[in-house]
Amino acid sequence: MGDRIAAAWDKLGQHPAPALMELFTDPDRVAKLAGRIELGEGQGGILFDWSKTHLTDSLLGDFEALAEAAGFAEARDKLLTGAVVNPSEGRAAEHTAQRGIGRDTSVEEAFALHHRMRLLVEAIHQGALGEVRHLIHVGIGGSALGPALAVDALGHDLALVDVHVVSNIDGCALERAFAACDPATTLLAVASKTFSTVETMTNAQSVLRWFEQNGVDDPGGRVIALTANPEAAVDWGVDETRILPFPETVGGRYSVWTSIGFPIALAMGWDEFVSMLEGARVVDEHFRDTDGRDNLPLRAAFADLYYARLRDCQTRACFAYDERLALLPAYLQQLEMESNGKRVMTDGQPVTGPTAPITWGGVGTDAQHAVFQLLHQGTHLVPVEFIASIAPGDQLDPMHHRMLLMNCFAQGAALMAGQDSRDPARAYPGDRPTTTILCDDLDAAALGALIAFHEHRTFANAVLMGINPFDQFGVELGKDIAHKIEQGGTRFDASTQALLEAAGLA
Incomplete structure (x- = not known):
């Protein structure tokens, strides 16, 4: 298989790089390079448009050959059936089972755990824990980013x-949450897979002290635990009825579909959380049932790898025009x-080329007045992804949303076409690739599908x-050194030692 993969990459590397504008001599280009996923009756859909990238029929064909050589179909089947796809830790990755796609036993477990969460959410809404107006959700990484986004x-x-949602160990983050909440009507959700993450547990203890200092009779009774280690939550003092487990086989950055999504269900209602799951499942089914370039997540990967490996693009930008x-x-x-x-690859050998580009981005139209200068006229080639919604999220004059979408589409057109000028400072080279993802509406189903x-x-x-x-x-080494600093007795390099002494930590 290794020789076939190497040969596929060699063939991909032989493709010329025609200018984007030249590719539009094909009158069917937009139809060929755009695709749509329907989210169900009455739910609208999402349009994905790669026509402003350098992908061509022949490139897509050779990427399909690479996918075959790399065993993509077999790997996809393993992912979606609960086989081991994380060989370094000997685990499956079963986030899709939370949406109903996976091993029967894992899907059944997900259904049962979701039901448990629903009962608690509805009990809280009905006043079982008294008046609840606020939730402080402490977590870090995927335990915080997913709920905050949703x-x-x-x-x-x-x-x-x-x-x-509070993730930073910086006390300023917690103090801002405290300032916005009434302790008498606040719950604490502690989100930690192991229930031992130092930053999360430190923040949780500080919330408990805040409860105590503000006269809450039973601070521990205000805690909801979201974890794959319920025994540790019990040991920490959480009542079993307020522990919402999730499977060990769901990683943190894929965990918004589990009890880590508790804040979403509590804030927006259970039906909205279910709509997120259903939108995600539609994409799961498309990913499972569609092959080759018609598989839209796979086509996106083709574009990603083309720019990262064949055009030496070190970054990829994402701008949400919403x-x-x-x-x-x-x-x-x-x-x-x-x-x-x-x-390194799964066999421990060094990778043969660049892997993930640096992902960065912002919000349009703000970003247009901050970073788009580099995108249009800088020396870096940066593939850009635009995400927008046809339906507005506001009730103001429709001109607001019209201007937002016009700016979004204009930026893609300008990055591709460029503009000549006798004044070099006013010339735009163009030929800058963009992808556009356009939702009919940004509702819960669409958000689930996007994720x-x-x-x-x-x-x-x-x-x-x-x-x-x-x-x-890769996230562990720095944590280990921080632990050594906390324990004391270890000397570090001269620079680190000087910083520790200057901060009074040595």
Whole structure:
């Protein structure tokens, strides 16, 4: 298989790079390079358009050959049937089972755990824990990013419960949450897979002290535990009836579909959380049942690898032309860079080329007045992804949303076409690639579909590169050194030692 993969990459490397504008001499280009996923009756859909990238029929054909050589279909089957796809830790990756696609036993377990969460959410809404107006959700990484993204995107101002997601160990983050909450009507959700994450447990203890200092009679009775280690939560003092477990086989950055999604269900209502699951499942079914270039997450991976490996693009930018998706670039940073930021393949051998590009981005139209100068006239070639919704999320004059979409589409057109000028400072080279993802509406189903699309895109990239996207050992070394600093007795390099002494930590 290794020789076939090498030969496929060699063939891909022989393709010329025609200018984007030249590719539009094909009158069917948009039809060939755009695809749509329907989310169900009355749910609308999502359009994906790669026509402004350098992908061609012949490139797509050779990428399909690479996918075959890399065993993409077999790897996909393993993922979706609960086989081991994380060889370094000997685990399956069963986030799709939370949406109903996976091993029968895992799907049944997910259904049971979701039912348990629903009962608790509905009990809280009905007053079983007294008046609840606020939730402080402490977690870090995927235990925080997913809930924060979803609550923000689905209408924070309309929430049944005011949610504050706190991930940073910096006390300023907690103090801001405290300032916005009434301790008498606040719950604490502690989200930690192991229930031992230092930052999360430190923040949780500080919330308990805040409860105590503000006269809450039973601070421990205000705690909900979201964890794959319920025994540790019991030991920490959480009542079993308020522990919402999730499976060990669901990683943190894929965990928004589990009890980690508790803040979404509590804030927006159970039906909205279910709609997210259903939107994600539609994408799961598309990913499972569609082959080759017609598989849209796989096609996205083809474009990603073309620019990262064949055009030496070190970054990929994502701009959401929708304020509701302001947190999406940060969510994708973790999903893509923690999953595919690796230097060895699954067999332990060094990777043969670049892996994950640096994911970054922002919100349009703000970003146009900040970073688009570099995108249009800088020396870096940066593939750009635009995400927008046809339906507005506001009730203001429709001109607001019209201007937003016009700017989004204009940026893609300008990056591709460029503009000549006798004044070099006013010349735009053009030929800058963009992809556009256009939702009919940004509701819960569409958000679930968007997240699932990027999960499968990340997995497809990993398979084609031969790496494991489900471990993340790279985050451990810095934590280990921080622990040594806390314990004391260890001397470090001269620079680190001087910093520790200057901060009074040595």
